[in-house]
Amino acid sequence: MTTAARSDAKPYHHGALRASLLARAAEVVAEQGLEALTLRGLARDLGVSHGAPNRHFRTREDLLAALAEEAATQACEATLSAMAEVGDDPWVRLNAMGRGYLKWALENRPLFRVFTHPDVSRFADESLVARMQELDSLVAETVRETQATGRHPHVHPELLNLYTTAVPWGIAMIVDHPGYEASRLNMDIDEAVAQLIELVVPIAGR
Amino acid sequence: MTTAARSDAKPYHHGALRASLLARAAEVVAEQGLEALTLRGLARDLGVSHGAPNRHFRTREDLLAALAEEAATQACEATLSAMAEVGDDPWVRLNAMGRGYLKWALENRPLFRVFTHPDVSRFADESLVARMQELDSLVAETVRETQATGRHPHVHPELLNLYTTAVPWGIAMIVDHPGYEASRLNMDIDEAVAQLIELVVPIAGR
C-alpha cells in the first residue's frame, strides 16, 4: 500500500521521525505483539529508508528502552498525581495511588503493555530503573504506615507489600491479556477501579 | 539403549531432540528472554544442525505453542490437585487452588514466565485455550460460591473474580520480573504462599 506522502514531492527529511517511530512502535506492539516490531517495518510504515531509524535509535533495544521510559514516566505521574490529591491518611493515600496507577494502566493499555513486557523492561536504562525504585520505595513506605495502623498486622511486611502492589499489576495484566473478553468490563471505569482497590486498601469509613 | 547411545563419536540421531529442545528453550526464555530464543541457537546448544529442529517444530511459533501447552498443563494440574486435597467448603477450595497455583508458579518460574508471556500465549492453540477456559470457569464458579456465602457481598461479581485471580498472577509476575531481588523472599515458600492467599480468601476460622 505504500503509505508515502502521495500529494506533493516527499521531502528528504521526515521532520519528526523519532516521535513518529515511538508512536507507531507502541501501536505495533499493542496490535501485533513485541515480536512483530521491526525497525525496518517501522521505516516502511513511515515511508523512510530502512536505515533512517538508526539515526534516532542505534539499536532495536534502544527503541524499546525509550518506549519503556515514556510508559514508566506516565505511570509514575499518574500514581503520584493521584496521591497528591488526597490527604495524609496513609490508607487513603495508598488507595489513591492504587487507583491512579490502575486507571492509567487500563486507559493506556498499549503503553502499559510495553513497559510491563518482560522483554522490554529488561532493556530499561539506569535512570528509569532508579525512578521506578523511587516509586516502589514510596509505596512500600505507605504500605508500612497502613500496617502500623492496623492493616493485616500479622502478615510479613514484605508479603503485604507484595500483595498490595500485585493487585493493580495483576488486574491490568489479566485484562490486557489476549483472550480476556473486554465486554466483561463494560461498567464505569472509575467505579470498577474504586471497587477493586477498595478490596485491597479499604477506606470506606475514612 | 540403542546401538550408539553414547560414545566419543556423535550419533547421527540425537534421540530425544524434541524434549531437549523444549527443555533448553524454557531455560533460554527464562535466562535471556523470549527474543533471545532462536531455533538455530537451540540447535547449536544441542549440537545438531540448524535444520534439525524443523523436523519437530515446523515454525518457531509451533515451539512456543508447545512450551505454552506444557506450562499450562502443569499449572492446571497443580491447581486442580491442590483443590482435590481439601473438602467442599468453597472458601477452603478457592484458597487451596490459589495456593496450588501460586506455589507452582514460584517453583517453576521459567515455565511460568513462558506461558504468561504475552507473545507466547498469543500462539496457544485451541485445545490449550479450551483447557485454560475450563479452569477459569471452575475458579469463577468457586468465587461465586464464596460470594454467596458472605465474601465481599457488595462487590460486582466480575470484579471480585478479577481481583481473586489477579493476586496469584500479579505476585508471580512481580517476583519473576527482572529487578525484583529474590532475597526479599528468603522465607519458607509454603508459609509465604499461605499468608498471601489468606489475604485474598481468608480461611482462618474454618
Added chain:
DNA sequence: CTCAAATGTAGGCGTTGTCTACATGTTGCG
C-alpha cells in the same frame, strides 16, 4: 531382509539488525 518412514544434514532464499559511506537539508556565524 527390504524398504518406507522418521530423523538429521547441507545449502539456499528472503528478511532483519546494524555498520559504513554518501547525499541532502538545516543552522550557526563571519
Added chain:
DNA sequence: CGCAACATGTAGACAACGCCTACATTTGAG
C-alpha cells in the same frame, strides 16, 4: 549573504535468522 559544520535520510553491505528443499542416515514394520 555565503558557507562550513551539523543533523538527518539514503543505499549498500554483511551476518544471523526462519524456513524451504534435496539428500543422507537410522529405525522399524512386514
